[in-house]
Amino acid sequence: xxxxxxxxxxxxxxxxxxxxxxxxxxxxxxxxxxxxxxxxxxxxxxxxxxxxxxxxxxxxxxxxxxxxxxxxxxxxxxxxxxxxxxxxxxxxxxxxxxxxxxxxxxxxxxxxxxxxxxxxxxxxxxxxxxxxxxxxxxxxxxxxxxxxxxxxxxxxxxxxxxxxxxxxxxxxxxxxxxxxxxxxxxxxxxxxxxxxxxxxxxxxxxxxxxxxxxxxxxxxxxxxxxxxxxxxxxxxxxxxxxxxxxxxxxxxxxxxxxxxxxxxxxxxxxxxxxxxxxxxxxxxxxxxxxxxxxxxxxxxxxxxxxxxxxxxxxxx
Amino acid sequence: xxxxxxxxxxxxxxxxxxxxxxxxxxxxxxxxxxxxxxxxxxxxxxxxxxxxxxxxxxxxxxxxxxxxxxxxxxxxxxxxxxxxxxxxxxxxxxxxxxxxxxxxxxxxxxxxxxxxxxxxxxxxxxxxxxxxxxxxxxxxxxxxxxxxxxxxxxxxxxxxxxxxxxxxxxxxxxxxxxxxxxxxxxxxxxxxxxxxxxxxxxxxxxxxxxxxxxxxxxxxxxxxxxxxxxxxxxxxxxxxxxxxxxxxxxxxxxxxxxxxxxxxxxxxxxxxxxxxxxxxxxxxxxxxxxxxxxxxxxxxxxxxxxxxxxxxxxxx
Numbered sequence: 001x002x003x004x005x006x007x008x009x010x011x012x013x014x015x016x017x018x019x020x021x022x023x024x025x026x027x028x029x030x031x032x033x034x035x036x037x038x039x040x041x042x043x044x045x046x047x048x049x050x051x052x053x054x055x056x057x058x059x060x061x062x063x064x065x066x067x068x069x070x071x072x073x074x075x076x077x078x079x080x081x082x083x084x085x086x087x088x089x090x091x092x093x094x095x096x097x098x099x100x101x102x103x104x105x106x107x108x109x110x111x112x113x114x115x116x117x118x119x120x121x122x123x124x125x126x127x128x129x130x131x132x133x134x135x136x137x138x139x140x141x142x143x144x145x146x147x148x149x150x151x152x153x154x155x156x157x158x159x160x161x162x163x164x165x166x167x168x169x170x171x172x173x174x175x176x177x178x179x180x181x182x183x184x185x186x187x188x189x190x191x192x193x194x195x196x197x198x199x200x201x202x203x204x205x206x207x208x209x210x211x212x213x214x215x216x217x218x219x220x221x222x223x224x225x226x227x228x229x230x231x232x233x234x235x236x237x238x239x240x241x242x243x244x245x246x247x248x249x250x251x252x253x254x255x256x257x258x259x260x261x262x263x264x265x266x267x268x269x270x271x272x273x274x275x276x277x278x279x280x281x282x283x284x285x286x287x288x289x290x291x292x293x294x295x296x297x298x299x300x301x302x303x304x305x306x307x308x309x310x311x312x313x314x315x316x
Numbered sequence: 317x318x319x320x321x322x323x324x325x326x327x328x329x330x331x332x333x334x335x336x337x338x339x340x341x342x343x344x345x346x347x348x349x350x351x352x353x354x355x356x357x358x359x360x361x362x363x364x365x366x367x368x369x370x371x372x373x374x375x376x377x378x379x380x381x382x383x384x385x386x387x388x389x390x391x392x393x394x395x396x397x398x399x400x401x402x403x404x405x406x407x408x409x410x411x412x413x414x415x416x417x418x419x420x421x422x423x424x425x426x427x428x429x430x431x432x433x434x435x436x437x438x439x440x441x442x443x444x445x446x447x448x449x450x451x452x453x454x455x456x457x458x459x460x461x462x463x464x465x466x467x468x469x470x471x472x473x474x475x476x477x478x479x480x481x482x483x484x485x486x487x488x489x490x491x492x493x494x495x496x497x498x499x500x501x502x503x504x505x506x507x508x509x510x511x512x513x514x515x516x517x518x519x520x521x522x523x524x525x526x527x528x529x530x531x532x533x534x535x536x537x538x539x540x541x542x543x544x545x546x547x548x549x550x551x552x553x554x555x556x557x558x559x560x561x562x563x564x565x566x567x568x569x570x571x572x573x574x575x576x577x578x579x580x581x582x583x584x585x586x587x588x589x590x591x592x593x594x595x596x597x598x599x600x601x602x603x604x605x606x607x608x609x610x611x612x613x614x615x616x617x618x619x620x621x622x623x624x625x626x627x628x629x630x631x632x
Contacts, residue, residue: 096451099477103452106476107426110419116427119593120436126585128577128594135412135601136419159475160422161415261444269442277435278444285451 006297007032007044009061011053014260020049020070023286028294047297049289052076059084065300066090068293070284072097072149074310075204075231083312090296090308091316092284093148100282101149101201102156105229108253108275109157109197112225113139136161142195144211145202145230146172146181147316149282153201154179167191169207192219197227204231205315212236217243223250229281232258237268244273255281322613323348323360325377327369330576336365336386339602344610363613365605368392375400381616382406384609386600388413388465390626391520391547399628406612406624407632408600409464416598417465417517418472421545424569424591425473425513428541429455452477458511460527461518461546462488462497463632465598469517470495483507485523508535513543520547521631528552533559539566545597548574553584560589571597 008024010017010033017035024031034040036054047066048058058067059082067089069077074091077083111117115131122129139162143154146168158164158178166175171183182191192198198220202208212228212235226249228235237258243249251273257266260279268274296306310316324340326333326349333351340347350356352370363382364374374383375398383405385393390407393399427433431447438445455478459470462484474480474494482491487499498507508514514536518524528544528551542565544551553574559565567589573582576595584590612622626632 095477096453099452100449103426103430103476106422107430107432110423111432114419114423114596116423117436119596120433120591122594123585123590123592124588126580126582128592130594130596133416133596133599136415137412156476160419160472161411264442266442269439272440274439275436276439276444278438278446280430280435280446280449283449 005030005032006046006294007034008293009034009036009039009045009048011036011048011057012051013054014052017049017051020286020289023290024293027287027290047293049293050077053080055080056082058082058087066293066297068092068289068296070289072147072284073203073231073316075233075315078312078315085312088296088300088305088309089312090292090306091310092289092292093308094284094288094292096288097282097284098149098152101229102153104255104277104281105153105199105201105227106156106160108227109141109162109199109225110160111253112251113197137163139163139196140165140194141197141199142167142191143179143199143201144191145200146175147201147203150199150201151176153199165191165195188216189219192216195220195224197225199227200230200234202230202234203314203316204233207315209233210236212240214239214242217248220248222248224248225250226252227254228252229255232256232260240274241267241271244271249273251275253277255279321346321348322362322610323350324609325350325352325355325361325364327352327364327373328367329370330368333365333367333386336602336605339606340609343603343606363609365609366393369396371396372398374398374403382609382613384408384605384612386605388463388600389519389547389632391549391631394628394631401628404612404616404621404625405628406608406622407626408605408608409624410600410604410608412604413598413600414465414468417545418469420571420593420597421469421515421517421543422472422476424543425457425478425515425541426476427569428567429513453479455479455512456481456510457513457515458483458507459495459515459517460507461516462491463517463519466515466517467492469515481507481511504532505535508532511536511540513541515543516546516550518546518550519630519632520549523631525549526552528556530555530558533564536564538564540564541566542568543570544568545571548572548576556590557583557587560587565589567591569593571595 042061045061049068051070064087069091141162141164143150143166146166154164154166155176164179166179167182175181253275255277299306358377361377365384367386380403385407457478457480459466459482462482470480470482471492480495482495483498491497569591571593615622
């Protein structure tokens with residue numbers, strides 16, 4: 001182990017993390033990288049780059065100095081109760097990741113607001129049939145979660161002319177122009193009131209698990225559209241099916257589900273009001289992961305804490 | 317006829333213009349309005365509000381002072397060769413109209429760039445299958461036409477992170493951040509080079525009729541996506557079918573066609589690479605039409621020219 005040649009382990013139960021290797025080699029020629037199946041001497045490992053890392057593994061790396069998520073979320077890391085608590089866990093930040101999320105959510109909001117599923121179906125059938133046009137300023141979009149991604153999405157939707165309301169656990173000092181803020185449990189009813197499209201971009205924590213449930217849906221106007229780009233565990237899946245069956249919700253766009261990939265026999269696939277996409281709303285670029293991992297490792301070695309350090313207590 | 321009670325004729329061959337009446341009555345209680353089938357004494361008529369007005373009719377109104385389009389385009393008015401040339405023809409301007417256009421184009425760009433037609437099809441079939449993710453900064457969008465709508469669309473796409481290039485007949489002094497400008501016939505090859513998505517928002521003039529043709533498509537990279545939100549006559553329809561058949565174009569999103577509604581037996585309906593929408597990208601609000609008509613009429617009566625006056629020579 002030397003400062004010049006860091007040793008980085010790429011750890012995931014679900015992804016083949018070798019897609020990161022070219023970016024690490026470009027960022028640090030001659031870097032020593034290891035994959036889960038061939039970690040060799042675990043005492044070498046300085047940093048672990050993780051997506052759903054195997055339970056208990058991080059705790060077996062004696063000289064680990066940094067745990068780096070490849071995503072904006074870190075719930076998949078804190079899910080391991082045996083995590084070495086003295087090692088900082090950092091989330092990834094990436095302008096491409098932000099841009100990807102903005103594009104996904106903008107598409108999903110406009111798609112239902114402007115009745116594109118009807119136009120697509122009509123085009124396939126040769127029907128020239130107009131749907132009602134509601135100006136975006138009269139369409140209220142609620143963004144639950146005003147972290148870096150939530151804030152960027154709220155700002156972009158406001159730029160597109162939507163009436164945007166945001167909700168966060170604690171009050172935010174600065175909100176983008178055109179975004180009305182709400183916060184805390186006390187602010188939730190006002191936030192939900194009158195929302196046409198609800199976007200979930202919360203971090204996954206013990207507080208937010210199951211946030212999207214029957215009680216919450218009942219506070220939305222009848223016929224709302226739900227977009228979940230947070231985590232599958234934010235949503236009580238049975239409650240979504242019930243809300244669609246009753247008409248309380250008109251549609252859902254889900255980029256994330258409890259189990260991923262979503263099993264072939266899952267009811268979500270069979271409901272035409274639900275669009276499931278395979279967790280593609282956004283992706284951190286390998287280059288950004290490699291650069292941030294190496295920069296964060298240098299900071300930690302110099303006794304400093306990266307800005308992107310998270311805490312188990314916050315969950316983000 | 318009096319200044320207090322203007323007489324407004326609502327003239328269209330294709331639309332039932334009575335949808336405008338409540339907005340006119342709200343803007344000017346007691347207003348005298350006439351529809352095409354019941355114009356009564358044509359000498360009463362001060363202003364004509366038009367969408368594809370019947371040929372030759374405007375020339376029969378002896379005291380006409382204003383011809384007001386309900387759209388941003390005026391080609392449907394200048395199509396009448398007998399137009400009284402001394403009467404100003406004004407286009408409509410409306411922030412809701414701009415917002416509607418931005419939303420339509422943003423949806424259409426993201427839809428193909430991020431492979432949503434595949435995700436929608438996969439979701440209906442229970443397939444969890446990822447498509448490639450290209451950052452928006454690496455997806456080049458060309459906006460042909462930098463009038464009010466084109467400029468707003470270019471700016472919004474740049475805000476969403478796309479690499480935006482704009483093309484206009486004459487050079488533009490100020491372009492939004494992130495938009496690279498090109499102009500004139502000499503600037504067209506550079507503009508078209510490397511475009512992944514081409515958006516047509518040109519005015520329809522003798523110069524731009526048939527702009528979207530085989531020669532132009534050949535200057536785009538293979539596999540581009542065409543979005544036409546200008547006018548149907550910008551596109552040579554047979555050339556689009558040929559470009560899709562050869563693979564030179566991968567897809568087209570058309571909000572406008574030569575004949576509207578598009579006839580049931582038209583080939584566009586049968587090509588799954590073409591999405592046809594029924595001229596709904598945007599709509600001027602009735603309130604905006606009523607207010608602008610009355611304000612423009614007052615200006616003309618006071619001997620002033622509205623900013624939105626167009627000329628036949630420009631075509632906009």
